[in-house]
Amino acid sequence: MGAGIAKPSTPRQAPYHIFMPSVLEPVKKPVIKRQSKASDDLAPTFYVVCWNDPVNLMVYVTHVFMKVFGWNKEKAQKHMLEVHEKGKSVLIREGAEKAEFYVHQLQNYKLQATMEPAE
Amino acid sequence: MKLVKQSKGNWIYELALNEAELLLGIVKKFPVNKLAPVKISRTDKESKAKEREKMLNESLAEHRRELKKTALNLINPSKFKRVEKGLLMMLNGEERETLLQILNDIRVGCWQALGEPEELHPSKPEIDPKEFAYWSLMELAGYFEHRLICEED
Numbered sequence: 001m002g003a004g005i006a007k008p009s010t011p012r013q014a015p016y017h018i019f020m021p022s023v024l025e026p027v028k029k030p031v032i033k034r035q036s037k038a039s040d041d042l043a044p045t046f047y048v049v050c051w052n053d054p055v056n057l058m059v060y061v062t063h064v065f066m067k068v069f070g071w072n073k074e075k076a077q078k079h080m081l082e083v084h085e086k087g088k089s090v091l092i093r094e095g096a097e098k099a100e101f102y103v104h105q106l107q108n109y110k111l112q113a114t115m116e117p118a119e
Numbered sequence: 120m121k122l123v124k125q126s127k128g129n130w131i132y133e134l135a136l137n138e139a140e141l142l143l144g145i146v147k148k149f150p151v152n153k154l155a156p157v158k159i160s161r162t163d164k165e166s167k168a169k170e171r172e173k174m175l176n177e178s179l180a181e182h183r184r185e186l187k188k189t190a191l192n193l194i195n196p197s198k199f200k201r202v203e204k205g206l207l208m209m210l211n212g213e214e215r216e217t218l219l220q221i222l223n224d225i226r227v228g229c230w231q232a233l234g235e236p237e238e239l240h241p242s243k244p245e246i247d248p249k250e251f252a253y254w255s256l257m258e259l260a261g262y263f264e265h266r267l268i269c270e271e272d
Contacts, residue, residue, distance in 0.1 A: 055230040
């Protein structure tokens with residue numbers, strides 16, 4: 001007789017290692033070319049800064065911040081106190097046109113406001 | 120001076136007669152000094168900053184001319200109404216902001232004329248009359264600013 005029907009072999013569990021690569025392949029991170037600052041499409045932004053002086057009343061500065069930025073009293077007071085205690089406060093970060101607009105508004109009220117390039 | 124009514128963007132203040140006289144006298148003094156040029160930036164050295172600074176100073180000069188025109192309207196007798204205790208001053212929101220800006224321009228102008236002192240009171244007992252006038256005007260402008268704002272909540 002030939003071999004006959006082969007005796008069914010007992011199902012064997014495949015060893016776990018055949019499902020897993022024995023050596024992890026290094027993951028290649030995609031290379032992202034960083035744009036240089038000069039070729040960046042984003043327009044430059046500016047910080048609108050208010051500087052301390054001894055003459056503008058605290059209540060007046062708070063009022064102006066509320067009027068110009070539409071802030072509530074709490075936020076306006078927080079920035080006013082920062083000006084008073086730290087010598088300056090960064091009020092907002094905006095593009096050139098808007099920053100310039102805010103500086104004009106604040107200067108109309110005689111606050112010492114400037115726009116400084118944001119890095 | 121006290122706020123007696125505020126509704127629909129209109130503000131009514133009551134002033135004693137001597138307060139009203141003082142306020143009118145102060146507003147008539149506007150402006151107290153020549154407009155000093157301002158800087159638009161403390162760090163930006165680019166040419167655009169110079170352009171912006173020029174525009175800012177032109178705009179501030181124009182704004183001051185507008186304030187001067189409006190100042191005369193603010194002290195127009197039609198703004199006041201005689202009442203038993205003094206006078207009522209009626210301002211809309213825009214007029215109130217203008218009055219605040221005028222008063223603060225006067226206050227800051229006096230301070231600049233005094234050499235921008237750190238301490239807001241005379242450092243010596245004897246002051247010449249011109250300096251005394253600036254100190255007084257600065258204080259009074261501040262008083263009226265405070266009265267205009269403090270009751271706004």
